Amino acid sequence: MTLTKEAVLDRLKDVKDPELGKGLVELGMIRDVEVAGPAVRVTVALTMAACPMKTTIRDDVERAVRGLEGVEHVEVVLTAMTSEERARLFGREPSEMEGMKAVRRVLAVASGKGGVGKTTVTVNLSLALARKGHRVGILDADLHGPDIPLMLGITERPLGSGGMLLPVERHGLKVMSTGMLAGEGVPIIWRGALVNKAVKEFFGRVRWGELDFLVVDLPPGTGDAPLTLVQSIPMAGVVMVTTPQKVALSDVRRAFGLFRAKEVPVLGVVENMSFLRVPGSDQVMEVFGSGGGEKLAKAFKVPLLGKIPLDPAIREAGDAGRPAVLDEGSEAARAFDEVAERLLSVLPAVGEKEQ
């Protein structure tokens, strides 16, 4: 029996979308079937590029087609539906920024280079704001190194609902990360058009609900990715994280220049890994030099929001998924709390959406 496109489609009728509970064929998600001898390529249009179920869908399609007589090779190509297709499916297309409607302010956390503690600051600053009674969400936009789930101890995957993603709640924060979509240990390969789509979906297609702050963990450095991200949405401003050394400072200067050129306000500087307290004494060691954060803040006429100690407890807390700020009364908790307080005091009223 020769393998035909019709036979493949017939087989795919039984494969259901796990979220919608209906067949992929019926839902119009099978965009194309190509048959060449014993090889089959199926193109599946997901409802969202960042669909949390994409691996399951791909595996189900592959398994079903593999079960057909005469099939030796199966390739499943994933793509995303167009807005028109989605509108047809859900009756109404959620507008591009639907999920952001009730978000009052978006803050971004940036760094001139990787490894300075941008993610650590994002998580602890967000929690410090939440502990002051604000409703806070974190969007992990570091597509290639999404560490937020790890630092918050999140292992579950977000659910999808009507073409929107629902954030996962942890320690009172609402959280969304590409890391939660890929699953632990799965390398994240975002290619071409999927990257742009996923980033847009991450801003607009997450049902954040009412938030006072959405804190965005930007990709590190001064490449295209952080800049595109800050421009794709109105931001209240950027918090710049640096360590006191020279290299970090020259990188962060470049980042300052770039954000300013794009008219994104820089709200202030957080100096991370500022000093090491010698255990059991009042002595501190300035491991990475001193005064860098102050100099930078002065040069760019922005406030120094705070200095965070270099403290093994901060790293351990991050690794354990229980951020340091939760250890009430600790030096680290106090430092992050101060950053939150200063940030609140310098936030301009502009950029705030009234409810």
Ligand SMILES: Nc1ncnc2c1ncn2[C@@H]1O[C@H](COP(=O)(O)OP(=O)(O)OP(=O)(O)O)[C@@H](O)[C@H]1O
């Ligand atoms: N103040 C600190 N004291 C001790 N360890 C810290 C401190 N800040 C960050 N770290 C640790 O340093 C490492 C890098 O931190 P983090 O992942 O937050 O940096 P990052 O700037 O977000 O990195 P990347 O840009 O590569 O994503 C982590 O292991 C973190 O726990």
